[in-house]
Every structure is written in C-alpha cells, then in structure tokens.
Amino acid sequence: MRDEEPVGEPVSSRPVRRGALLGAAAWTLGVLALLIVLPLAARDRLPAQVATHWSGRDPDGSMSVTAAALFPAGVWLLVALGFAVAVRFRPDPARQWAGPVLAFTGMLLTGAQTSIVRANLDRARWQDAAPMGIEVVVIVVAAGLAGVLSWLATRPGATAPARPGTPVLELRAGERTAWLSQAANPWLQLLAAVTALIPVTAVLVAVGGLAEPDWVTVVILALSSVVLLLCSSVRVRVTDEGLHVGFGPFGWPVRKLSPAELVSARVERLTARAAGGWGYRANRRGTTVFLRRGECLVVRTKRGKDFAISVDDAERGAALLNTLIARTGSPTR
Template identity: 40%
Template sequence: MNPRIAAVIWGLFVIGAQIALPLALRDRLPDPLATRWGLGGLASRSMSLTTYIVVTFLLWAVLWLVALAAAERATARRPSRTVWWGGLFGLGALALGVNVTTVLANLDAPDWAASRLPGWQVLAVIAAGTGVAVLAGYLRKGAPDQDPAHRTPPLLRLRPGRRTVWVGHAANRWLTLLPVAALAAALVLGLLYVTGLVPGGPATSVLPGLVLVLAAGVLTSSVSVQVGDGRVAVRFGPLGWPARRIPLSLIESAWSETRHPAEVGGWGIRGLPGSSTIMLRGGECLVIRYRSGGRLAISIDDAERGASLINALIAERVEQSTTTD
C-alpha cells in the first residue's frame, strides 16, 4: 500500500475513534473529567469534555500531519521505513489506548475527583503501543535496500614520500541551539529553586534531563573527519571528543552520496552497528564501506575529496604490500 494512503486511512481512523468514543459515552462521563492521575491512581487534574476532545484531536492531528508530510522521504530506505511505519501505527495505538483508559477511568464516576486509573492499565497501554510499533515496523520494512546511486570520486594520485591529509567539517546551527536552550533552562530552574519559587522535587527531576540534552546537543551539533596517517578519524563536538578512529586496513572503499534526514530516520546517529549514519544536515555525505560489508555514512562538507584520498591511500597500501611480497 502507498505510504500516503496508509497514513491517511490510519490517521482518519484514529481521529474518528478519538472523537467518537467520548461523545458516545458523554452521558456517563462527568464534566469536567479527570485527565491526569498521580500515585495510587488518584485523579489530580481535570478539563472539560469539550476541551479534552479538542486537545486529544489536536495532539494526534499534529503527529499525523508530520508523518504524512515526511512519508515520501521517510520510506526511501529500509531503516527509515521501519521507523516510519512503526512510529505511525505505534503512536496511533498509544493515542487510542490513552483515550480508552481515560474514558474508562471516568465512566460512571460521580465527579472527576472520584475517578481511578489502575497502574496496570497504564503499563498495558505502553506495552500495546510498543508492540504495535514493533510489529508494524517489522511487517512493512520491505526488501533490503539496493545500492543507491553514488558519485564515484575522481582518481587521486599521491606523490611518493609525501604526507597527505584531508579534513572535513559539518555543523548544524539548529542543533547547536539545543544545548544553549538546555543550559538556559537549567540556569533558570536552578535560580527558581534557590529563590524558593520551585520546590526541590520538580527541580531535581527535570535537571538530569536537561543535563542529558545539554551533553547530547554539544556532542552531536558538529562533526569533523580527518583522513591521513593510516586512518580515518571521526571527531564529535567543538572539542573533537569523543573520537572514533578507523584504520584504513578495515576499509574497502569510499564514495560521496546525497542523503537526507528523513531517509535515515532523523538527525544524529542513526541506524544499527554495521550500517549507520551520522546525520547533521541533509546533502553530501562521505560513505565508507568496510571490508566486513558494513557501512558508515557521515554528513560532511567536501566529501568527494575525502573519499578520493581514502581510496588513494588504500590503493597505495595495496601497492606497497604487493611490492613487498
């Protein structure tokens, strides 16, 4: 089935179910109704039935429209195809599960404060959403990708006895803003905690997440690749750490190729060991094929020149080995 048609059908079904369920049972639901529960399944927050239906509709509609817009590129490759199908159906199942448990918790309750949500239902919804996502991704992953069209780098001849090095860089200014925003939020949260405006519980629970976002943003906002001295070194972040060093003896060949985030599942490090992509921005990528059959793609500027040097250094090693033998 065409991905766009599947997205339209599934999205409309979820929207219809999200709206129809509370409307069909509105005579048995309190208004306002409970929409949030704390420890022990006790209701802690409510909203009017009309507001609940609108919010439920909008939350899914936004996710659905994003998936619909990304359908063409997101299904171009097997890894992104798996993520797209899994995300589309998994999030839809999760949204339906949340709606069903919310309605059941409020059903026939005298008022919203009297509603109860058993913990096992929350776990069941999460498990069901995850299971649907895994199943949909597996069933719709499709056949293995064929080798995409790539630009064969020009042949580069090295002068004997001369050391040649290539360095390429790439950065994403939007990803750079992520750690800045996380740092600002952490400072504001700390200030509010010190002044007593925010209690310690919420502050200490949110701060670790902000620290993780800060660290991840710093490490994945930029990347550099250096070819030379018998290896390919991939360095992350402004400090060039951490770094991954790949000996040329493990590489079979290299080339440049155009890739986009939607084709590989988004920004950052995507894929699985043996077939992964370091995606900071769409466009030119340096692709390395290992002798073991695995591949590593890195979004980097001037990738064609880097691939030429890698191939030339490999050819030089082979020639030297043949001469020695």
C-alpha cells in the first residue's frame, strides 16, 4: 500500500496537542485537589496522627493529617512540573510519555490517599488503622490500566498534511493508496475531562467512607463525559475499502462506508450555525461531526443523506474517495 508522505508537521496535530494540554492541566489540578481535600474533609473523623505506611498488613508509620494531605500533593506537583519542563526542552519524547505517566501516577496517588483515609477513619489512634491487603493490588492494577489506556489514547497517529491547490489523484490499474487525517476540539475534550472529575470524586469519597453520593447523578455525569469524549475528536481514513471514521481518543466506535454505498464526495466550508452546533449533529440532511470551522469532507450516500466531517486536508480525501467511487462504477456528481 502506498501512503502519502507527510511534509513537515501535520496540520491536524495542532488541535490534538492543544486538547491534550488542556486535558493534562485539568487532570493535574483535579488530582491535586483530591489529594489535599480527601484527608482534610475527613479531619474530624481521623486521629491527630494518621497511619501512612504499613509493614505487611500492620501500620508502622504515621503523619499528621496536614502532612498526609500535602506530602502526596507535593510529589504529584513535582511529577507534573517535571514533565512540563521536559515538554519545553525535549518535546517529542516528553509528549509520548507524559500522558501514560501522569495517568498512572495520578491514579496511584489518589488510590493510595483514598485507602489511607478509609483505613484511619473513626480510629482513636493511628496504630489502630485497618490493615492493608487487596486494596494495594486493586490500586496498582487500576493505575496500570489508566496508564495503558492513556498511552492508547495519546499515541501519535498518521496524518496527511494540507497542501495548496486541488489534488488530482490519477491511480494506475491495481494501484492502492491511503489518506489519513484527524481533528479534535480541545474545548470539548476539556469539558469531558471536567465532567469526569465529578463522578471520579464521588466514587473516591464513597470508597473512602466519607459519604454516600447520589449514584444516579454519578452515572449520568459519567455517561455524559464518555459521550463528550467520543464526540470531541475523529480519526479519518480513506482506503480501497472506503471511508472509515473513528470517534474519540481510541478511534472507536467506527463508522464505515464502502465506495459502493457512496454517490460522491466533496469539500464544503461549514460554520457551527450551519452544522447545527458542535460535536456530533444529526438533522434531516444527514449527520455532521463538527469540531472546527472551515473545510469539511462531505460524502453523499445512496440513501440521499450527507455525512460531513470537519477534518484537515479534506480535498485530497474527497479526491481519493471520488476515484474509488468511480472504480466501483458509481456515478460521481
């Protein structure tokens, strides 16, 4: 298969990086707040000194409640600031590892802080803290899973940069090619991250034994965050098999349209008003994935509906799709 060679920095990588930056900032501040607030909110139900270290299942070390809140927060800030400096001076490797490491460390620290609060809750002395057991394994596994998911979500994807002029694709018989691009809306990604912090906080509060949240509200907010995340970015690919549009940071779910299902492809400039709003929109004309103003790749299906995606380098994607449609004997108009 012949892929088009990128020249310079892909245009479509800019909004993805901006969204990743905003998401990292929201995650950093959210974890910092949880690490400080969890023990301080339970101060009245904790001993003056809380157990913070266990030898086997028995506690053998303690800190004041204030120190127990500030120490992990300081560790977290050092990790976050370290990556901020690394991104400034060694951007490529730092961006590659920032997401997984921040996800792993943040989950590990908040899980440990929640377990510490729960173990010391309503105890007269820190020596009476509950033993640690399966909680440690659960925290490490959850942190590892968060790191893996973050790596899958932030790994670089192939993109095709925009070039001036309308592309003309002349393919020889039997020749195969591919076009790839992606786009993201950083504000939708930030809103998804902020929305997710609320149910995460509620779960940690419940696990820590501090309060019983309204689980209906927690589930609604969690689902809303997932929907926002899926609607905040797309990965678009055109191959001999047709159009593939993957939603969200993992490129899933995927909508596929074969050349035989399409009538034509074109480029159209859309605004939020014309698209009906931001994100995934549906109307009588069809559906639109609107993430930014400007050129969109628009395909007309044989059902008479339009499917539009705001993505970079839409002209070449449309040109390749029209070539593939012509190969199947479908008229392009």
